[in-house]
Amino acid sequence: MQPIRAKYRNLSLLLFSGLCLHLHVHAQFQLRIQVEGLRNYKGQLLLSLFNQAEGFPDQPEKSFRQMKIALHASQQPEGVWQDLPAGFYAVALLHDEDADGRIDVNWLGIPTEGVGISTRKKMLWGKPTFPSASFYLSHDTTIVIRVHYLL
DSSP: HHHHHHHHHHHHHHHHHHHHHHHHHTTTEEEEEEEEEESOOOOOOEEESSSSSTTTTGGGGGGSEEEEEEOTTTSSSSEEEEEESSSEEEEEEEETOSSSSSSOTTTTTTTTSSSEEESSSOOSOOOOHHHHHHEOOOOOOEEEOOOOOOO
């Protein structure tokens, strides 16, 4: 009788382990973005969520998801992406002050509107890379993006 109980116990443990693994692999998480450092509340914020290096940070059409946030002086800007699978992500942000849907640059190609990325690293020279801006999402997370004005 004992070997049968042990067999069922092992089978139960195996099924339970498989269920836990399935739930973790298919878990969905929330990513909340808070924004600080705006110089004004004109226009809108354009955010692109990338799950790969291709297109990061300046080709939003290649991003995993996108978001627009209308700006109001009475509110701290914030946005949320829901139902994200676990994985590596990077966020690129544009303060689109003239609300034309694209980044404005000067004759040297330097952005004249505010930009930001998902890590708090200073953007000194050149475009940030996906590895330098990425983080691993494995639970509901809030990140703060600081907007930088290069000109």
